[in-house]
Amino acid sequence: MPSLPKYLHLRGTTYYVRRPIPPDLQSAFGKKELWISLGTTVRKEAEGKSHGVLANLERDFEAKRRHLDADRAEGEFLASPTFNGVLETTARLALDLHVGGGSYAPATKSEAEARAVAFALLTGFQQPRPISREQALGEVDRVIDEIDVQAATATLVIGKDEDGGPIFGVPERYVEPVMAYIQELADADKRTLSAQKQLIAGAGGTAPYSPTSSVPSASLTALSTQWVAERKPAKSSQADMRTAITRFERVNGALGFADITDEHARRFKASLIADEGLKNATKRKLWGMLGALMSVAVNDRLVEDNPFARVKISLNDDSAAREVLTSNDLAKVFGKLPLEEWWIARIGLYSGARLGEICQLTKGDIQIIDGVACIVIRPDAEAGKSVKTRSSIRKVPIHRQLFADGLLEWVEGRPGDRLFTFDHAAASKRLNRRMRDAGMGEGKVFHSFRHTFKGVARRYMEQEWHDHLTGHAAASVGQTYGDYDLRTLKEKLDLIDFGFDRFTNI
Secondary structure, eight states: OOOOOTTEEEETTEEEEEEEOOGGGHHHHTSSEEEEEOSOSOHHHHHHHHHHHHHHHHHHHHHHHHHHHHHHHHHHHHTSHHHHHHHHHHHHHHHHTTSOOSEEOOOOOSHHHHHHHHHHHHHTSEEOOOOSHHHHHHHHHHHHHHHHHHHHHOOOEEEEOTTSOEEESSOHHHHHHHHHHHHHHHHHHHHHHHHHHHHHHOTTSSSOOOTTOOOOTTBHHHHHHHHHHHHOOOHHHHHHHHHHHHHHHHHHOSOBGGGOOHHHHHHHHHHHHHOTTSOHHHHHHHHHHHHHHHHHHHHTTSSSOOHHHHSOOOOOOOSOOOOOOOHHHHHHHHTTOOHHHHHHHHHHHHHOOOHHHHHTOBGGGEEEETTEEEEEEOOBTTTTBOOSSGGGOEEEEOOHHHHHHTHHHHHHTOSSSBSOSSOHHHHHHHHHHHHHHTTOOTTOOTHHHHHHHHHHHHHHSOHHHHHHHHTOOOSSGGGGSSOOOHHHHHHHHHTOOOOSOOOOOO
């Protein structure tokens, strides 16, 4: 008698299909295999029936797999930073409206975390975390409804006069604009919460969550992709933009750029001002990043105006000044530097170049142009070279002192194409440590060479010339046209003298 097909088995006189369950589905079925009776004792009939049974099993397996994948993706979403952000935004607005308690409990992964959350729930510091999208949407809708109620019932009336007319708590001429402002605040809150609902439902409003789903096309992140394509900013500026977007969305939620109002800008501004851990220069930079981003949308007529241009931020300069180096400082520090670091510092002092610009120099960046020996600062993706801004691309004549130091001979003698063996980060740590060891204060760092150059250059040349040398943006549009005469630029540069003893070539 020929053997039975692989999945066909005889139990007693009845034929069965015996199908092992795929390993990834065994926990869902609670067993490792299935036995299904074919209801016949006739082999030929059993073989015919088995094909349909096996096909149905494969469909059941695939359906169960899709269901498990959906459950897994749903679980990932409910524990994701995106969902956490939605809950934080909703809880903050609920607290502001006095219709909610503290923050929502976090997703827990360990028994210790679960105990900590349980304690926080008992003491009222946290409220139960929604366990589904539907619950979260209900929480958001509850807060939206409360906003509508509070906006509709808001009043400035504090009593009635003898004739039964209203007595307002503010001068009557302010009543209408104050009520309009209250409505503006309410509308901004509702836009924020509507954006949270979109995040809960998915980018399209109904699509299920996927960890690899694309960024919504109306988001600030999507707009930043266009900004990068248009402006070609340095990697550091791109990182600053990501930080600005993250901080903005932490305050206002993940709004589409067309939904951002003046009130959202004001909230972001208030959060920056209140952050004592940030220097004002950083606050201005983050504010400016979002202003630049929204200007892309304005230029493309995607929005009518830029909230970050209408709302102004004014911050004093609280940065610890990178102190200018005295002639005594320069003599001390150059006396302590090893050869390679010595050359980095010399080039920094006599060109005003940034440390990152110097560390990425190659032999090919030392060129004779129009009879003038220059340091060419330029981006080169293949060589891993970048510049901070477009105005940073420039040609800097080599100062007479660098000639006297023997710069060209030192460059020629370097074993490889790159002039320096360590990168920007390593050079910064080394040189700043050397400067501290030389007895300089905390305010004196490598960037002080650039400040020192800039300060002395102001004595010998007009602003447009030293701005070009240091790669600063032109102060006026007219200065951006044409190129600088390198011979004249070198003549002006060679006038610079820092007033400390010259060192022999070391």
